[in-house]
Amino acid sequence: DTGVSQDPRHKITKRGQNVTFRCDPISEHNRLYWYRQTLGQGPEFLTYFQNEAQLEKSRLLSDRFSAERPKGSFSTLEIQRTEQGDSAMYLCASSLKLRELFFGEGSRLTVL
């Protein structure tokens, strides 16, 4: 499968715990995006990488959120001290310069 893959697909955690999501983009894509989607809403931009450089972070991304793309390939999104409001679907997407995004299946987080 040469599409965007995300892991885990589902994560249930208790409030205050840390969670980490991984995204493997399409191999030749240099851009990688993280979005968050809550029920009834469209995807909200969180952050964006071009190769290994994190070029933009949304104001939605509090200090508890950190994302990395250490070698310009896969990316991780970590949420520290999770809160119930963090419950959402976290979507990863990759692209080349033509700006069409290819999305993974998403990682659904439930914070109890």
Add this chain to the structure above:
Amino acid sequence: AQSVAQPEDQVNVAEGNPLTVKCTYSVSGNPYLFWYVQYPNRGLQFLLKYITGDNLVKGSYGFEAEFNKSQTSFHLKKPSALVSDSALYFCAVIPMNRDDKIIFGKGTRLHILP
């Protein structure tokens, strides 16, 4: 502020009838425009895009969209709806001077009635 509006939360269409899902945008300059579809518990799938050229763009699964600059709209259409078209549809835009951040609308749920 730059934004995308999908004025309808839900659209119901009988199978075999034509369908339209509306989208309007507010961005500076000429935008790049997209439609994506999302099935339950899945990621978004690309349907079609407008970059430049012919205002009528054809995409996957028989969908098409028409770019109307004067009305700042990019409505999604299909001549004959299928039950399998039932899903959540998102319009998205990239302002021409910002090729890094894609802005999504809140989505329109399409129900095709058999």
